Amino acid sequence: MSRTRPINCIIPPYLLEKLMESGDSEVRQAALDTLLTTARLRGERSLRRGLAELAAAPGDARRTIFDCEQSEDLSDAVMARSENGPESPDEVVNQAFEALGLTRDFYKEAFQRDSIDDRGMRLNAFVHFGRRVNNAFWDGSEMLFGDGDGVVLGNLAGSLTVAGHELTHGVVDHTSRFEYHNQSGALNESMADVFGSLVKQWSLKQTVEEADWLVGAEVWTPGIEGDALRSMKAPGTAYDNPLVGKDPQPDRMSRFVHLPDTPRGDNGGVHFNSGIPNKAFYATAVRIGGFAWEFTGRIWYEAMRASGPRDKFQDFADMTFQQAGRLFGVGSSEQAAVVAGWHEVEIQITGVPPGLTQPRSFAVNGHGGAGREADLAALTRQIAALSDKVTGLAKEMAALKVKGSR
Template structure:
């Protein structure tokens, strides 16, 4: 059986990396966020809450990490308890309550596993952390840097997006790479948009189809993080760059970064869903969303299903709406015959014998960060990097499947074959090497 992905983050790594590469306000915090996600292993080692215990049968519990990276943190508020007065805690509480109600009452699903599993959430994760993720155990949210990103609990659809990754994990288990990974991302956006429209009382036609609206500070030229109705148009800003999402199979991005472009290519199934929802009419919760959930639970969607296979599964369960769903997929260039997934190109030019390069991709924003140090150059980082390289054993580095919205690191060391390591498998030495190489020299001065 293919291992199921168990972790996800909201901001794509390519967005964080673009911000980090500038001198704009928030760049330093974006670099910090890229590094902080290396500490996934540490998060699992310190699950020692020190606060009021949640009711043993609580449907959900919100914890505070108190700006550390220890999970789950201190219990603050659980289902049935009154507001805490902490804005992020209460936003998370209201968001998860609304999400669970929508899935239960509107879609007939009892929590993410359809067995009423209690949901654990953590806020105030890290220091000015620019991300949110599901780690296979709980939902985790940063406070944002206050320069580019707001609190990640502020837009409720961010929370629903991460919760939906857990739904996918417990249904089809879509592998987080290439087309199946883009479908994994898209499914999360589908249910995020569904909740947003449901809370606003909108029909599919009335919805704005924006994901992460309100996540950016007002000074940033961005309507949201993604636009399901018009992929590639959500933002165009000097710090963020231009939204790189695509919305048609002809424009499919073949890349080794971001787990094969899962955040870039998710715009294709996103657009198909938006077209289907509007064509079916009425509310998304009553129209298109049950079809997508039924496909996930049908058994026809397997961990490595591609766009065409997923399209066929949605048409098969669409009933009277089959023609509308088929036409929606056709408009984004996806036919119903299961085909080979577009290939991913090989790595770029190899590094030289004295160069150490680290590339990090993934994360909710889907951005990629890359850095290199020439051990023979006048670089203040060279001494520390050389010390780490001398004791590294890359041959024994642990690989494994990527996790949704978490990061994957590619290490290229002095001409040796490149090695990819998911962040949850980073050793202390690899984490330190990534931190140094991804930082700019003057950041470590």
């Protein structure tokens, strides 16, 4: 029996609890208010299921932005901008409108997906939700953006990766439906980070080398330069400051974080352990090169569509390998890169053909360079050897057919 998934939010509970220890009374109060708001929204999720079904009705993926005016009662919100309406004098409204549009257009152009549910689902968002709320939420039918406290977080609508992340939780709802706990929940969070990052890369037309691979950098600790909420390139290094401490994300299975499957335990560490599949995606993308949404993103998207609610890291890794073979050919360099990417986070793909075995070690430099070139050269030789074997077998089969017909 499938579990009911909690409401999704970009800021995990362990960070909010850390902020409760702040010496700044306003930061402490904002964290407490956000925790209480999150708990209330979680409790209301079952009541919103009807709204989610209504929102899923075909609607040409039209956007509507509502202004909560610091209230948490959505029924009090006023419409601030519609799909064909003029720009708002409120830049936050326009930022949310733009972020929803870019995410919608990214899925349409890159994967031919018609909005969140692939049926033209309307895209509604509420800005100025509550007072100094340090979070953004996907509640199963719509987006809610808090304004942040101005110290730890700025206006959440100001980050395209945040919007892309939360809207992708909606895509997960309509594809794999990864259960939101333990490894399946970490995969749910990872999909949101992956495609949230790709929305930004696609909008800027960045290659894998040009992208920063950061989530929430535009709004996280606005007074501190160069950090972010999460780093896909180097999980565990996104931030390190007195406000919130050091980024605790692991980047490989030997560092997997074991936590209770409770809200205070981050549902089994879903925001912690998402760093592992995040790093696998980055490691695969940097080996393939080019635009990540065209190759690695396509593999991950199709794997997400083909996965099941209770799949674990191993299941999903195997599925990406299968989809890479289906999309780009068995023994292709893309499929070899998938093997290498998961190997870097200490997950071995099941059933890899002998001619496409994982090299014993890869240079874990995170930047390509000489180590990456050597790895790719080794993989190329293995693929060539496998191709020669296949050609040889084909010739033998042809000879046997000729002999048998005589």
